Amino acid sequence: MSRRMHHVGRLKAVVRENAVNLSDAHCGFCSVEDVRQAFLKEGFVCSWEAATTLFLTQRLEKPLLVEGPAGVGKTEIAKTAARVFGLPLIRLQCYEGLDESKALYEWQYGKQLLYSQMLKDRLDTLLDGCRDVEQSMARLHAVKDLFFSESFLEPRPLLRALKAERGAVLLIDEVDKADEEFEAFLLEILSDFQVSIPELGTVRATQRPFVVLTSNSTRELGEALKRRCLYLYVDFPSPELEREIVQTRVPELPAQLVSRLVAFMHRVRRLALRKAPSVSETLDWAKVLLVLNAGTLDREFVTRTLNVFLKHEEDLRTVAPLVPELLAAGRGEGA
Amino acid sequence: MDAVLSDFVQVLRNAGVGVSVAEHLDALKAVAALGVDDPLLLKAALAACLVKNPSDRPIFDGCFHRFFRTIPDLAGPKALKAHSKTGPDELAPSTKRPLFANRAALAVSVAEAARRIRLPGAVPMLQRGLYVQAMLRRLEADHFHQDVDLLRSVGGSAAKGHELEQARKNLVDVVRSFVEARVVFDGAEALQGAPADAPWDAVRLSAWERQDVEAMHRLVAKMVRTLHARYGRRRKRARVGFLDFKASLRANLGTQGLIFDPRWKKKRPDRPHIIAVCDVSRSVRNVTRFFLFFLYNLHRSVSKIRTFVFCSNLVEVSNVFKKEPLEQALGRIETGRGLRLNMGLTDYGKAFEDFASHALKTVSRRTVLLVLGDARNNHDDPAAAAFERIRQRVRRLLWLNPEPPALWDTGDSVMRVYRPLCDAVLPCRTLRDLERLAELLNTHRKEVRSWWTMERSKALYRTR
Numbered sequence: 131m132s133r134r135m136h137h138v139g140r141l142k143a144v145v146r147e148n149a150v151n152l153s154d155a156h157c158g159f160c161s162v163e164d165v166r167q168a169f170l171k172e173g174f175v176c177s178w179e180a181a182t183t184l185f186l187t188q189r190l191e192k193p194l195l196v197e198g199p200a201g202v203g204k205t206e207i208a209k210t211a212a213r214v215f216g217l218p219l220i221r222l223q224c225y226e227g228l229d230e231s232k233a234l235y236e237w238q239y240g241k242q243l244l245y246s247q248m249l250k251d252r253l254d255t256l257l258d259g260c261r262d263v264e265q266s267m268a269r270l271h272a273v274k275d276l277f278f279s280e281s282f283l284e285p286r287p288l289l290r291a292l293k294a295e296r297g298a299v300l301l302i303d304e305v306d307k308a309d310e311e312f313e314a315f316l317l318e319i320l321s322d323f324q325v326s327i328p329e330l331g332t333v334r335a336t337q338r339p340f341v342v343l344t345s346n347s348t349r350e351l352g353e354a355l356k357r358r359c360l361y362l363y364v365d366f367p368s369p370e371l372e373r374e375i376v377q378t379r380v381p382e383l384p385a386q387l388v389s390r391l392v393a394f395m396h397r398v399r400r401l402a403l404r405k406a407p408s409v410s411e412t413l414d415w416a417k418v419l420l421v422l423n424a425g426t427l428d429r430e431f432v433t434r435t436l437n438v439f440l441k442h443e444e445d446l447r448t449v450a451p452l453v454p455e456l457l458a459a460g461r462g463e464g465a
Numbered sequence: 466m467d468a469v470l471s472d473f474v475q476v477l478r479n480a481g482v483g484v485s486v487a488e489h490l491d492a493l494k495a496v497a498a499l500g501v502d503d504p505l506l507l508k509a510a511l512a513a514c515l516v517k518n519p520s521d522r523p524i525f526d527g528c529f530h531r532f533f534r535t536i537p538d539l540a541g542p543k544a545l546k547a548h549s550k551t552g553p554d555e556l557a558p559s560t561k562r563p564l565f566a567n568r569a570a571l572a573v574s575v576a577e578a579a580r581r582i583r584l585p586g587a588v589p590m591l592q593r594g595l596y597v598q599a600m601l602r603r604l605e606a607d608h609f610h611q612d613v614d615l616l617r618s619v620g621g622s623a624a625k626g627h628e629l630e631q632a633r634k635n636l637v638d639v640v641r642s643f644v645e646a647r648v649v650f651d652g653a654e655a656l657q658g659a660p661a662d663a664p665w666d667a668v669r670l671s672a673w674e675r676q677d678v679e680a681m682h683r684l685v686a687k688m689v690r691t692l693h694a695r696y697g698r699r700r701k702r703a704r705v706g707f708l709d710f711k712a713s714l715r716a717n718l719g720t721q722g723l724i725f726d727p728r729w730k731k732k733r734p735d736r737p738h739i740i741a742v743c744d745v746s747r748s749v750r751n752v753t754r755f756f757l758f759f760l761y762n763l764h765r766s767v768s769k770i771r772t773f774v775f776c777s778n779l780v781e782v783s784n785v786f787k788k789e790p791l792e793q794a795l796g797r798i799e800t801g802r803g804l805r806l807n808m809g810l811t812d813y814g815k816a817f818e819d820f821a822s823h824a825l826k827t828v829s830r831r832t833v834l835l836v837l838g839d840a841r842n843n844h845d846d847p848a849a850a851a852f853e854r855i856r857q858r859v860r861r862l863l864w865l866n867p868e869p870p871a872l873w874d875t876g877d878s879v880m881r882v883y884r885p886l887c888d889a890v891l892p893c894r895t896l897r898d899l900e901r902l903a904e905l906l907n908t909h910r911k912e913v914r915s916w917w918t919m920e921r922s923k924a925l926y927r928t929r
Contacts, residue, residue: 162499162506182499182509189498190491197519347519356517357485363519 159185174203174210175375183362184211193320193341195305195356198364200346201408203375207364208301208342215340218294221301222287224308230315234325236284242277249276278329288319289333297337305355306345313355320358367409369396375409380416390427391416395439397456398449404442411439429454467493469576473532474515480528482521488514501573504533533572571636575643578603584644600640684899685762737833737860737906738769742820744838745774745798746811752867752893756837757795759899761786771827774798777809779819813840813879814848821851825858832859833906837893839868840880847882856886863905865893 159165165188166181176184184207187194196204212219222233246253256273260266285293291300305313319325323335343359345351367375372392377385392412399406407415415438424431432453440446449456474489492514499510508529516525582599712728741760745753760772764786771783782804785794801808828834834855840847856862864887866873866880873880873890884890889905892898 178505179509179512182506183513186495186498186510186513190494192491195517353483353517357487359517360491360513361517362513363522 159188161185168214169210170378172210172213173378174206175371175378177367177371180207180362180364183360187342187360188340190360191338193343193359194362195343195345195351195359196362196364197345197347199366199406199408201410202364202366203409204344204364205301205303208299208303208344211340211342212299215297215299217296217298217340219299219301220287220291220294220339221303223303224305224312226307226309228308228312232286233288233312233315234286235289235327236286237278238282238284242282245282246277275329280330283327283330288325291339291341292319292323292325292333292335294339295336298339300339300341302341302343304346305343306348306351310352313352317354317358320355366399366406369393372396372409372412376412376416379413380420382420383416387419387425387427388416391419394427394432394456397459398439401448401452403440403445403448405440405445407439415439427457429457432457468580469573470496472576472580473511473528476528476532477515477525480524482516482524482528484515488517491515504572507533533576571639574604575600575639578640579643596644597637597641600644601637604636604640684903685759685766687903738829738831739763739767739771739833739835739906740824740828740859741770741772741835741837742779742816743772743774743836744776744811744813744816745801745806746776746808748811748841749837749839749867750799753837754795754799756865756867756893756899757798758791761791761794769831773820773824774806775812775816775819776801777807777812777815778805779816779824780804780806781824810843810845811838811841812845813838813842813883814846814851817848817851817855821854825855828855828858830858830860833861833863834859835863835865835902836883836887837865837867839866840864840873840878840883842877842879844877847879849882849886852883852886862887863902864890865898865902866890867893869894 159168162178162181162185165185166176166178169176169181169184183194186192194207196207198204208221209219256269257266260269283289287300291298302316305316320341323338324332326332343355366372369389369392372395373388376383376388376392380388383391395407395412395415415435418435418438419427422431422435433450436446436449436453440449470492471489474484474492477484492511495510495514496507499506501507511529512522512525516522578600582596582603584596584600707730709728709730713724713726714722716726716728717724743753743756743760745757757772757774760770764770764772764783771781772786773779773781780801782794782798785797785804789797796802797804798806864880864883868878870892872878873884880890891901891905893902
C-alpha cells in the first residue's frame with residue numbers, strides 16, 4: 131500500500147470523526163443557556179453554576195459529583211437530565227454493605243441450576259462414548275461456556291448503564307453512604323466507562339452514560355473519586371432562585387405569596403435548627419398552602435403547618451414561639 | 466489561554482488547593498468547550514474542574530478574583546462597540562481586542578503577554594514601569610497610533626480617533642493594574658504556600674481574615690500573660706534584700722523616722738519598653754497589616770509601647786492605636802490619611818535617620834526595638850550610621866522580615882547592612898513566628914544571643 135493511500139485513509143477517518151462530532155453537537159447543547167432552558171422546560175431551575183457544570187459534564191463526558199445539604203435537588207438533577215436527554219434513568223441507591231453483586235452483576239444461580247437439570251440428557255449424549263475423564267473434559271471444553279454466558283448474567287444498575295445502547299443517565303445516589311471499598315470499585319467505571327467481569331472479560335460502554343453521583347457529605351469522599359468527577363456544590367438557593375423554583379414547580383400559587391413564603395423560609399434557615407428546611411420542604415409547604423387554599427401567611431396557619439417543613443420536635447419548639455416575629459419581620463421587609 | 470491557565474493552577478496550588486494534572490487537563494478542555502467570553506461561566510467551569518472541596522471554594526474565589534482582576538476594572542468597551550462604525554477589519558487585531566472583544570478575552574491576552582515577557586512572580590517596585598512598557602509592546606499598543614492615523618486618512622471622524630485613544634488608555638490602565646497586582650499578590654503571598662490543612666498557627670499571616678481575630682486576641686493575651694508573669698512577679702529575693710533606706714524613712718515619717726516598718730530593696734527585672742518601627746509600603750502591606758493588628762492588640766494591653774510607621778518618612782502612630790477603633794486605625798495607617806505619612810518609595814535610610822534625630826529621646830535602656838520590613842531600600846543609602854546610633858541606645862534590637870530568608874539580600878534588599886547590627890533577625894510570616902517573637906521579648910539579652918547562635922544553624926536557614 132502506498133503512502134498516499136494511507137494518507138487518504140487517514141483523511142477519511144478524520145472526516146468521519148468530524149461528522150460524528152458534528153452530529154454529537156446537534157444532539158447535545160450548544161451553550162450553557164441551552165442547558166438552562168432545557169432543564170427549565172422540565173421544571174428544574176438551575177443556577178448559572180449548575181448549568182455550566184451540567185454543560186461541561188455533557189461535553190467532557192465525565193461523571194458529575196453533586197454535594198450539598200439534603201433536599202436541595204441533587205437527585206432531581208439526574209432525574210431531570212434523564213427527561214431532558216430522553217434517556218432511561220438507572221438509579222443505584224448506595225447503602226452500607228453495598229457490593230458488586232448488588233451494583234454490577236450477579237449470576238442467576240437458580241436459572242443455571244434449572245438449565246443444567248434440563249440439559250442433563252443432552253449432556254449425557256454429548257459425553258457418550260468417552261473413555262476417561264480427560265476425554266470428557268476435552269469435549270466439554272469444546273462447547274462454549276454455556277452456563278457463564280450473558281444469558282445467565284443478571285445485570286445490576288452499573289452494568290445496565292454501560293450496556294444501554296442509546297446511553298443512559300446513571301444516578302449513583304448518596305455515594306457517601308457506601309463503604310470506601312465500593313468507592314474504589316467505582317473508579318474503573320467512572321474513569322474508563324468499562325468494567326471487568328472475570329468470566330466474560332471487559333465490558334465497555336457502547337455509549338457513555340451521563341453519570342451523576344450525589345453525596346450528603348456524611349463522610350469525606352476519596353480524592354481519587356473526586357479527581358475523576360466534575361464537582362458541583364449545591365447550597366440552599368438564594369431567595370431569587372428559590373422564588374423561581376417555587377413558581378416553576380407550583381405555578382398556581384400567586385407571586386406575592388411565593389415571595390412571602392420564600393422570605394419566611396430564609397429567615398427560618400437563619401435560626402439554629404437541627405435540620406434547616408430545604409427547598410423540597412419549601413415546595414411541600416407551597417403545595418400545602420395551595421391545597422388548604424390559604425390566601426395569606428397568617429400566624430394561625432403557619433403554626434398549624436409548621437410540621438410540614440420542620441421534622442424535629444426540638445426545631446418545632448424553637449420556631450413555634452418565634453412565628454409572629456418572623457412574620458412581622460417579613461412584612462417590614464415587604465414594605 | 467493554556468499558559469495562562471497553567472499559571473492560574475500554579476497560583477491555586479500555592480494557595481493550598483491541591484490540583485492534580487488530570488484536573489488541570491479537564492479545566493483546559495472545559496475552557497476549550499466554553500470559551501473565555503463570559504467571566505461568570507469561566508469561573509463556574511474552572512470551579513467545577515479544579516475545586517472539589519467546599520472548604521477550598523473561598524480560596525478559589527479569592528484567587529480567581531485577584532488573578533483575573535483586570536476583568537471588573539475594565540469599563541467602556543461595550544459603549545465603544547455600540548457606535549463604532551469603522552469596519553473592524555481595517556484595524557489591527559491588537560486594537561480590536563480592547564475595542565471590540567469582551568473583558569475576559571482582554572484579560573486573557575494581557576495575562577498571555579505577561580507570560581511571554583516572563584513577568585516575574587514578584588515584580589520589584591522600581592521595575593514596575595519597565596514591565597508595563599514591555600507588556601504594552603507585547604500587546605502591540607503602538608498599533609493604536611497607526612490606527613488613529615489610518616482613521617484620519619480614510620476620513621474618519623475625530624471622535625472615533627478619540628475613542629481609540631481612550632481605548633489605548635484603557636489598555637494601559639489594565640496592564641498597569643495587572644503588573645501592580647503582581648507586585649502585591651505574588652510577591653508577598655504566593656512565594657511560598659502553606660498547605661491548606663496546616664494547623665492554624667502555620668497559616669501565613671497574609672491569608673488571615675476577620676475570623677482569625679479571635680486567634681490573634683488569644684495570642685496577644687497569652688503574650689501579655691507571660692510578660693506579666695515574668696516581670697510583674699516580685700521575687701523572693703526582695704525579702705532578704707538590702708534595706709531601702711529612703712523608702713523606709715518615707716514610710717515611717719509618722720513615727721518620726723523610727724523605723725518600725727522597714728522597707729527592703731526589691732529586685733524587679735526590667736520590663737521591656739517596646740518600640741515598633743514598621744514598614745507600611747505596598748510591597749509588604751499584606752504582612753504588615755497583621756503585624757499592625759498584632760501591635761494594636763498589644764497597645765491595648767501593654768502601657769509601655771510606642772509604634773512608628775514609615776514609608777518614605779517616619780511617623781509615630783501610638784495615639785492612633787490608643788484612641789481609634791481597629792479598622793479605622795489600620796485604614797488610616799495604610800492610607801497615611803491625616804498622618805503626614807509620605808507614601809512614596811520606601812526609604813529605610815531616611816526612616817532610621819528620622820528616628821535617630823527625633824525619637825531617640827524616647828529610647829531608654831529598657832527599650833526593645835522591633836523593626837518590621839523587608840529592607841528593600843530601592844538602592845538608596847541604608848544610613849547604617851544612624852542605625853548604629855539607635856542600636857547603641859536600645860537594649861535589644863530585633864528585626865522581623867516578612868520575606869523568607871532565601872530572599873534576603875537579593876535584589877535591592879540590604880539586610881546584609883542591618884543584620885550584623887541586630888540582636889536577632891527572624892522571618893515573620895506565620896503566627897508561629899510571632900509566637901517566637903513573644904518568647905524573645907521575654908528573654909534577656911544574653912539568652913537572645915545564645916538563642917540566636919543556636920537557631921542560626923536550623924530555624925532561620927531552614928528555607929535555604
